[in-house]
Amino acid sequence: MRPSVRWSGAGSSHEHAPRLRLGSTTLIAELEGRSPSGSPEAEVWFGDHPGHPARVPDGRALGDWLASPDAPEGTPDRLPYLLKILAAGSPLSIQAHPSKAQAEGGFAREEAAGIPRDAATRTYRDANHKPEIIVALSDRFLALAGLRxxxxxxxxxxxxxxxxxxxxxxxxxxxxxxxxxxxxxxxxxxxxxxxxxxxxxxxxxxxxxxxxxxxxxxxxxxxxxxxxxxxxxxxxLLNLVILRRGQGVFVPAGVLHAYVEGLGVEIMAASDNVLRGGLTPKHIDVAELTAILDPRPGPAPVLDPAAAGVRVFTGGVPDFRLTQVSSGPGAGVDMPVNGVAIAVATSGEVELTGAGTGSRCALRPGSAVLITPDEGSVSVSGSGEVFVAEPGQ
Structure with missing residues (x-):
């Protein structure tokens, strides 16, 4: 763990003005314990995504720090996941994401066609898939997931x-x-x-x-x-999902979904590949959407781990898993970490102690810390809640 590379939760949406108008004016501010800014705030990003990277205290983007000699041995140059706090004040667009093979093929086609990567009609902005999990932080989180x-x-x-x-x-x-x-x-x-x-x-x-x-x-x-x-x-045509706080939903490749209302913590593979299916003024490529769609009907893939104290949310993908750790007065909660992890506090006040270096970091809601591979595990103490993102297994 490197206290020198922690950062606080302040950020905005990578999807610029249309998405920002859909954010909440209060949910993220309430989580972080500050006065609302008066403007909608849709997302806070924690990661090295070049569109909106976290920054270390000396001003460098997180990705630059990861690739520098300052990072301990064994630290990868890039993170395989992106962690977000998401606040849906209004319904977000209906979307589906491609599989890895579909993304690689689509990206190659659009590169060969010479379509600029920032073009409004561009579908595949990279060659990666984008499975994702969202876990409700609000008492009620409304979502659509999968065909009913x-x-x-x-x-x-x-x-x-x-x-x-x-x-x-x-x-x-x-x-x-x-x-x-x-x-x-x-x-x-x-x-x-x-x-x-x-x-x-x-x-x-x-x-x-x-x-x-x-x-x-x-x-x-x-x-x-x-x-x-x-x-x-x-x-x-979709399953309406009403999540309680602490429940999540996993969205694999090809599954139509939308986040309608509420506050949640979201983790996904590091990708910008989105095929939209409505509730948006943006480009909708119907042919490509139906080509990557998983049209099989069934129940929504809701996640509700039964364990207390440490609850693991995973979709079985190698890119990420998300662990919810709740601690109270008394002994700390120990958890191993796999590779480079990011911990973000979502309630109370917690302190993280790295097993490898003994370094400590206190977190309040909305603030986060990078946990480097040399720690091996961390102990979470205090009274509060933290979500830890890390590569999957």
């Missing part, structure tokens, strides 16, 4: 009535559920569907059902933020 069981979606569309018949007809054309959902998604996002999509949204906004209270409330919520956006109908 088709039988349940048909019941929801029946509630909407005749306006949904064109979408039902598309679903009926395919006996296989996954193929039906893939076709429905492509149809909803096509220009030909615009009149029908508008009618579906209008009917769903006025509909009522005891079985789909939250889903229909979400339709009205999305309509208030994105009037007429086809992503509202896409959202009706």
């Amino acid at each position: 069981d088709l039988a349940a979606t048909r019941r929801l569309l029946a509630v909407i009535g005749s306006a949904a018949e064109p979408l039902q007809a598309v679903l009926d054309e395919h006996p296989d559920d996954a193929a039906a959902l893939a076709a429905a998604l492509a149809w909803v996002l096509s220009p030909a569907a615009e009149p029908a999509v508008s009618e579906i949204i209008a009917a769903a906004t006025d509909a009522a059902s005891d079985d789909f209270v939250e889903e229909l409330a979400l339709v009205r919520h999305l309509q208030s933020h994105y009037p007429g956006d086809p992503g509202i109908v896409v959202a009706m």
